[in-house]
Amino acid sequence: MAVVIKMIICVSVSLFFFYFVQAEQIYSKFEYKYSFKPPYLAQTDGTVPFWEYGGNAIASSENVRIAPSLRSQKGAIWSKQQINFDWWEIDLVFRITGRGRVGADGLAFWYTTTKGLANGTVFGSSDRWNGLGIFFDSFDNDNKHNNPYIMAVLNDGTELFDHTNDGGSQILAGCLRDFRNKLFPTKAKIEYYENSLTLLFHGGMTNSEEDYEVCFRVDNITLPKNGYFGLSAATGGLADDHDVLHFLVKSLHPSSESNLKQHMVSNEVEDKISEEYKNYQIKLEKQKEEYRRHHPEEQRESEDFGDWYESDNQRELRQIFAGQSQISDIVRSLNNKLDDIITQQEKAIRLVSHVDFTDKDYRRTNTESSVEYKKKEVEIEVLLNNQHNILSTMHEITSSMKSLMLKVDTILNISQNVAQVQPLPFDYQSFIAEIRDGLNLLKNDILQTNSKIQNIGSNCLASNCISTTTFLVFSIVQILFILGYNIYRNSREIQAKKFY
Secondary structure: OHHHHHHHHHHHHHHHHHHHHHOOOOOEEEOOHHHHHOOOOOOOOOOOOOOEEEEEEEEEEEEEEOOOOOOOOEEEEEEEEOOOOEEEEEEEEEEEEEEOOOOOOOOEEEOOOOOOOEEEOEOOOOOOOOOEEEEEEEEOOOOOOOOEEEEEEEEEEOOOOOOOOOOHEEEEEEEOOOOOOOOOOOOEEEEEEEOEEEEEEEEOOOOOOOOOOOEEEEEEOOOOOOEEEEEEEEEOOOOEEEEEEEEEEEHHHHHHHHHHHHHOOOOHHHHHHHHHHHHHHHHHHHHHHHHHHHHHHHHOOOOOHHHHHHHHHHHHHHHHHHHHHHHHHHHHHHHHHHHHHHHHHHHHHHHOOOOOOHHHHHHHOHHHHHHHHHHHHHHHHHHHHHHHHHHHHHHHHHHHHHHHEEEEHHHHHHHHHHHHHHOOOOOHHHHHHHHHHHHHHHHHHHHHHHHHHOOOOOOOOOOOOHHHHHHHHHHHHHHHHHHHHHHHHHHHHHHHHOOO
């Protein structure tokens, strides 16, 4: 008895499931008169078949740019014909891109009883619409930090859209999703079937067709019949490019026998089409044989077109090889990262090995002495830097002294030659004596400076002491000025005496 009851329950559940599945099956039909997609989206004259656009919208062969990335731009595109079906599904593929972190204003999908304007106040279309508007709002007007946001708003033609509050209480349903500046185009599937409105959203992070997620689903929605489809967009102080790549419409029909019979082909038509296909195949084979007979030199050695394509085994091997190549690349990159981590750990171990961790209590009790030690280290570094500067300055002084001695020798040679030609009353011995005295003074100053630097202790800070480099540079400039003046005066007197 128990077995019979279980069998009855199983049969009833299976029948219920069968009828439930049959009831949920939907027949869809592509409606080309309400759709557009690339390539050749726009004709040579710039028009889109079965659609009309205006405002700042631009149609090309690949997409429709409804609003460009300029300030205060508005545009819209609307279907020319009203729909003649009750339930529908929209496949919308779009891109919203901009240079800024925040964009404006957004993109809108419309299903209304009348066509809107191309320069309206609601995302580029008219306010007080009668029907459905789904807005991809990218600007945060109410400062609630809840944008970009996708929302659905119903209107019966009497209400104004609440811009300041981003829809506010008028929002029927929505979700917070980011659709700006994505790697791949963002997608939305909008379905209206049996008074239920559903929106599935694809964030554009991958190119997979299965990464849709539910944004919202609302039941008991009644939309007006025989409406128009439309898209609009607008920019404000900020601007984005609003591009629509695909807009595909499918009409949805329940899979009842009456509806299926309307769309099914009769058996007579099917037999007729199959017979025509067979006749065409026979005619094609006869034409091939005739061509081979008249063109034997162009006959191919083999007509096996299977060699042109890869077999199932080849495809499987290629996929395995591609997968293994990807795994190899990943393992190689992981190996490089591990090598970097190991080198960093070795450096850290070397640094830690130089630190003595045995005297921890002593370091805890002598924090003040460690601070003073750090200060002394800083002062020692300052003194060492000063010494390096002094050494470099001394090298510069020696090089300048050598060049000065060479100039003095040239002056003496010139003076001797001039004295042989014509004796001059100018006292060169006094001039040389002045130069010698100046050099002696410079030598004494340098020796005194070195002695002072050696006697400076750690109590002398770099900020309170006179810079040795500054002192030496000042002394060299002064000596060079004196020597240059004497040389100039000597040359002037020699030139003046040539005229006697």
